[in-house]
Amino acid sequence: MAPEHVAHGMRVSYGHPHVSPDHVIAWERGITAPSDSELTALAGVLWCSPAELIGRPRTLREHRIARCLAPEDVARAVGHDVHAYLRMEETDSWRGTERQSAALAELLGLGLPDFVTVTGRDARLGGLLRSAVTTRWQAYGRPVARLVPLDRRFLEAALRSLHEDYQGHMAATLSWGGGSGDAGGAGQDFLDRIVEHFWAKLRDDDGRKGG
Secondary structure, three states, X not given: OOHHHHHHHHHHHHOOOOOOHHHHHHHHOOOOOOOHHHHHHHHHHOOOOHHHHHOOOOOHHHHHHHOOOOHHHHHHHHOOOHHHHHHHHHHOOOOOOXXXXXXXXXXXXXXXXXXXXXXXXXXXXXXXXXXXXHOOHHXXXXXXXXXXXXXXXXXXHHHHHHXXXXXXXXXXXXXXXXOHHXXXXXXXXXXXXXXXXXXXXXHHHHHHHHO
């Protein structure tokens, strides 16, 4: 389908008279994003679900849309004023009690990594993990546990393993590369992806425990 066909379908069949081919092109290129109602209409024209258009949801809004929920549905379920909830979506800054956070995770089907991202804890978690692997990891078990609600011993095992991986990787790179520049680049890449490494380590440890 050409952008003209998509725009025509949204105007005629889904009541969006303002949508033009330029809108569709801008959405395809990631220049702008469709509103909730536009995304629903776009999915209808393309014979798919909103979740398929989003791909892997990352933000609170994307998770809500992927579940085909209105803002009012989520606000009511977690006990927030709908206007306050919409402000959280717009600013990507979840503010809720533990009970509200648990209700949000259940309603949106959030796994722990997605829950941490949606509630805005990724940046702080990354900072703690970078400090843990570059200094003494033992000092970071409790701060990490405040952000990631898992058994403390399980978290500490993951931190210790991450620390060993990073330090071993740095030592090996220094030996192979013969210079600190190579090691610094490799080490920085590890640190840039530290949250990803952390979740992978938890999955691996959980798989070994399950086995």
